[in-house]
Amino acid sequence: MSRPLTCATTTCLGPSLTDAALRLGAGSPVTPGDLVGTPTCYLQARHRGPHYGLALDLEAEDGSAVWAVWLHGGGPHLIVIPACPGRSDTGMDVCTEPDGHVGGHTWQVRDPLLDVARAQLARMSLPGS
Numbered sequence: 001m002s003r004p005l006t007c008a009t010t011t012c013l014g015p016s017l018t019d020a021a022l023r024l025g026a027g028s029p030v031t032p033g034d035l036v037g038t039p040t041c042y043l044q045a046r047h048r049g050p051h052y053g054l055a056l057d058l059e060a061e062d063g064s065a066v067w068a069v070w071l072h073g074g075g076p077h078l079i080v081i082p083a084c085p086g087r088s089d090t091g092m093d094v095c096t097e098p099d100g101h102v103g104g105h106t107w108q109v110r111d112p113l114l115d116v117a118r119a120q121l122a123r124m125s126l127p128g129s
């Protein structure tokens with residue numbers, strides 16, 4: 001259980017960037033409901049450089065997605081980036097972070113929000129509680 005946590009810093013797109021993200025997604029099979037209004041940074045905690053949060057998965061073959069990119073304390077801007085081509089040694093795990101990301105791949109880091117969800121599930125399945 002020594003995998004480092006993800007950064008998990010969030011930003012807010014606001015109306016104009018929401019529109020811009022959907023324009024970038026025009027021509028792909030996405031709907032406004034697929035948009036993440038408050039993207040969460042996927043990178044390993046205490047990474048260098050800007051934060052990267054998924055705004056809109058374009059469901060493209062190369063895994064391209066609209067990413068919100070922001071500096072600490074600054075507002076986000078949008079970039080379309082293909083998915084990281086990384087695969088784990090077993091080939092079972094794909095990386096859902098943007099190509100060229102810093103820090104560990106998806107299977108090497110731990111999302112603190114997923115930890116919370118797993119802990120809640122574990123509590124619900126305890127007998128007699």
Ligand SMILES: [Zn+2]
Nearest residue numbers: 007009041051
């Ligand atoms: Zn970050």
Ligand SMILES: [Zn+2]
Nearest residue numbers: 084086095105
């Ligand atoms: Zn990766």
